[in-house]
Amino acid sequence: MYSQNISEEELKNKVANDFFHHKIFNHTRIIGKIDFCISYDDKSLFHQINFLWAEAKKGNTADLIESFVQLILTIGKERTFEENLPPIFLGAFDCEKIAFLEWHEIQGVFSQNDFNWNVAPSNHESKEFLQLYKDIQQNIESKKLQFDFSHDKSQLELFIKENFTLINKNLQKIQITKNNFVYVYQRWHESVKPSISLDFEAEKPDILESDFYLADLLSHDNSTKEIMQNLRILLERESYKINLERTPSGRLNFSEVSFNDNQKAHTTFWAIYERPPEEEYWDYILERRDLLVPQDIRERKGSFFTPQIWVNRAQEYLEKALGEDYQDEYYIWDCAAGTGNLLANLTNPRNIFASTLDKADIEILKERIRNGTNLLENHIFQFDFLNDTLFDKACNNHQESFDEECKYCQKSKLPANLIEILSDEQKRKKLIIFINPPYAEASSYGGNGKPLVANSTKTYEKYLSLVGGNAMNELFAQFFFRIYQEIDGCILAAFSKLKYLNSTNFITFRSAFQAKFLKGFICPAYTFDNVKGSFPIGFLIWDTSVKENNEKEK
Template sequence: MATNKIREEEVKNKIRQEFFQDYDATPILGDIDFAVTTKRSSGDELSDQEYFLWAEAKAGNTEDIYASFVQLIITIGKAHTHESYLPPRYLGAFDEEKIAFIEYHNIVSVFYQNDFNWNVTPSNHSTKEFHMLSDLLKEKLKKEIRLFYLHKDEKELRKFIRSNFKLGKQSTNGINITKNNFTYIYRKWVEKVKPSITLDWEKAKQNGIIDADFFLADIFSKENTTLRDRLYVLLKKNHYELDRKIDSAGLFDSKKAQFNDNQIAHNQFWNLYVRPPRKEYWEYIANRRDLLVPQDIRERKGSFFTPQCWVELSQEYIAKDLGEDWQDEYYIWDCCAGTGNLLAGLTNKYQIWASTLDQADVDVIHDRIANMEKVGTANLLDSHVFQFDFLNDSFDKLPPGLKDIITNEERRKKLIIYINPPCAEASNARTVTGTGSNRKGLAYTSTKDKYKKELGRAGNEIFAQFFARIANDIPDCILALFSTLKALQGPNFSGFRAKYQAKLSRMFIVPANTFDNVTGHFPYGFQIFHLAEKEEFVSCIADVYDSKANMIGSKNIYSCKGGELIIDWFRKFYDKQGDHLGYLRFLGTDFQNNRGVFLTLAPSTNDLKQVKGTWITRKNVIPSCVYFSVRLCTEATWVNDRDQFLYPNKEWNCNEHFLSDCLVFTLFNEKNNIQSQHGTNHWIPFSEEEVGAQDNFESHFMHDFIMGKVKEEKPQQEGTIQDIFTEQEAQTPDGNSFTPTEPLKFSQEAQAVLDAGRELWRYYHKQAGANPNASYYDIKMHFQGTKTTKSGKVQMNSTSEDATYNALLADLRQSMKLLAAHIEPKVYDYGFLKK
């Protein structure tokens, strides 16, 4: 370990001396390996410096450059370095062979994700969080980084540094505000300036007034006067002015917020920075107001911002559906417009309306309209942009032109509700696992109260409430919306689908993590519904696009009703009376919940309380292994993440190789967490002699089961599991129960897994003090060892120093991949999944 540290320092010194000798590349910013800034005078504070680069350094030349960037980002996010120091123009990663750069603004939204756990070890590339960020950022990094090889590209690298790392100087002009650093400056402003403004901020927030709008008034100002006079809050020399309107007497009225310290803190703060920013940044900063909104408000309202590539694609799909002249022939209303970016690119401003919950967002759009010729893209009419709480307000508040369209039956048919509604829901991961409660204020609206019977459990979803009000109060219109696929596929939405029927004419799906504040690996869809044509959704074919907006294929999106899910099938095999061999833990019935499927001898109290699984007995070993294998043999991707596992057809138990394949797949799966320390291990598929065990096994059940030597138990009382196994569908091909009476037959792929597993067991039992009852998990634990995380949790290491073990495990895992590929087609053939 010490050698690697020295080698890494040598690489850093080489980079420092050869390429950054004209800069200060010595600052130490927490755990960031390498930082580059201007030459500092003695006494300068690090936090006041303008940084050109923060970078991750690696020894050697074998590290994955993209993984290094992810590690750097976790390092920054964990320590909140971006909140303590002025962010750099670039993030970087380098080793002794190469160096790469990416502009900071390309990844800044990553630090503002909801419900992301930053408290992980950045250097541990095997954590769930590391993989989540890697999936989220991989395409962005591939697209945006500038990669140089130190020797081959030396000339180009030096030119890049000279052109982009221009030496600044600490002067009275201060630090420039850019799209890279405006979020950092905002946080410093909150710390330094906000307390000096006379305002009850909690009451203000309840009324939709947040500090971000005061900050925008500040940065878009010169000589303490806001230049963009249509923002919600304006700085007027020595006070702020907000909520400007004409009162009932026709007089101009506004509210004022004063400084409580004679504006001292405000002036001292802005002496450090140059206002306003260059005009090329104005539109970006105004349009990304959402990055400054507090997290509790962001969760309630969702993200305001739709990536431009999906805006353009959605408008192409509307044109395909309604014709090229759709903008002239139809009216358009975005009723959750945020700062209006979903409407970018539309041309007929006389046919478009935009409303949003916050007056501050309305004023941002008005400001963009006023500045359109200079910096904007908001091609809208001022009179068509208004504040409106769609889930609570009466339509009597609508502008007359739009209200006339909604109340006119014929004109309403030409109305397109075009939205990317908030995807927030009242519950979260802690609610689902029973360790937390619903988030307050997310789903309680007059729309939910009015339609709570029709909405059912779907009412917890904000986007479902939008759908309900549109369907009920604006019938026969066209709804073009972005949303998750829950309304189409979620089991909790079966009643919703039956109630709210409409023809789904076109649809595409994209990776959800291409949207800000989303880290999940699941599909996000754009759908066009014709509400005048009543059809209960059953299935459709959606076009699939990757993160670069390239079409990569199509996908069958299907719904299911009660009684059609895999759990409805599997409940038939529950056995509450037989001796326990293990506990099959499961969660949900779709791919996104596969992480909650595993075998154990020690289910948690919460799992037992909430019935998140069932006990495995000799009566249901085979059905349990079929369930386990079906859920886990197919790789989970963002495309299939919401696909539901279904009640199979009657062919599932007519192939004895399929049943025995599933048994073997379960025995050697990484999610077989059976541990002998928690009880008798009944899951050893070999005899003592086969593996050279140093003593007798406590249980020979699995070996005897495979060899057909487990005797049938006597029939149980009427109404028990014994009756179920007399049903044709719950029997093996020969009509008997699932307890074999002769040795099981295995496919070539399953036999290869058994052979590889046997070699691993043999090697383990050659070790001194080997536990004869060791499980697959125990064997891995023996060779790989454990580590204790900072939170005190003991985890198995991901690797071992034993080369023989590593080779045997690699062989076993490769055989398991082939077995999974062999089982997967049958999962579709037997109807557990739809193609």
């Protein structure tokens, strides 16, 4: 039907004009490096509905199986299906013939964990190409639907008319994975969030948009309880249920949030995406909740995910500094734990404690325990390290006998066994404070309705006169100094900026912070998610039971 001498581009144009000319078809879309795309032309949709992704070859000698394999390698390399609706069909054609293969017939290929997708799809001699060809050749040959452009023209036109339609039962939804769940959140934020009847700005930081997204994402038939029972926000059919105690900001509780459009935007949006994701991604999505937290809240709470490469390196350095049996011989407390990734791969949960400012993170940590994370639920607790008291603190009227019923007496939020460790000088020497604390500065805040951060904590007020305002404007310095003063004798193993070792603003801090340096390494800040700047971050291990001047560590 088409000349063997025309170029590939001309062939694609002729096929599009001859067979996909109906007004519902958009054949001009360019999706990554896919040769030929046919989509449903409706700009009102959140996502384009794709009917066909195809590989085109000029001439008439193409092996269509090879063309399918090249197309599959192209899609797998770019993970095209993670940001676009997968098509109903894959296709391959040359100037004489065209073949179609239903997407679901090869969808499982993209789930292979041990396949190297990072190869040139056009290299038909690569090991990966030959392996994939061998694996799927028989399936494609038995399942493909092939037409000759000349002899089967009417049958091809009928096939397109009957199958390239929105009522096709094989229309696919986008699969949500660890690679695209943030992208999907951004689309959700634009499309669904405005339909939720809640003033999110007024409720920050107690309630975040991302908590509602996770409730949506980790649900089945609009019910989060089918999947996750302990998230802070739960989707229950036509509304969200919120399990909140009185919030730190003092606002009254409310237990239900509805939609302001009868759930129309929500229904339309989730018709495009498959949920819940595959179970293998659940723990990762919960662990990386920090990627969904707004920048200002992330900085305030220290929600900066420590890359696994540096977590592993830090644990190696702890072993070098404290011995190969340190996990059995020492207690470990991450008092800025977030969702707990710093504690990954530790093997003795009886000796591990995790606390964080954010209650939602605590609930995610507990949910991760149910999914296999090696922590104990009663060793996880909500605790504002820069404001809450470590031990029970009696008011002036109850100095002789602490009164738990008194609203002015402050009850410690720490587990009893951790309080016991902190109260014992010898056990404190066997306690590792293992943290990646927040890096926010007070100078970054103030004005325009933003909260002051570093200079509004009780730790700042308590130790300002000892260390000076320049150093105490840094949240990580407040963590360090409270640990040094109130958990004296412990091992401090922490990621942080290095300015406390060399900045003139920290001269007073260095004179007061007398500890023995054991081991450490430096890594670039840009390797940490959402940390801006080109400064170094150090992981340094200090023994606070040995008082040494650390000026020399510069």
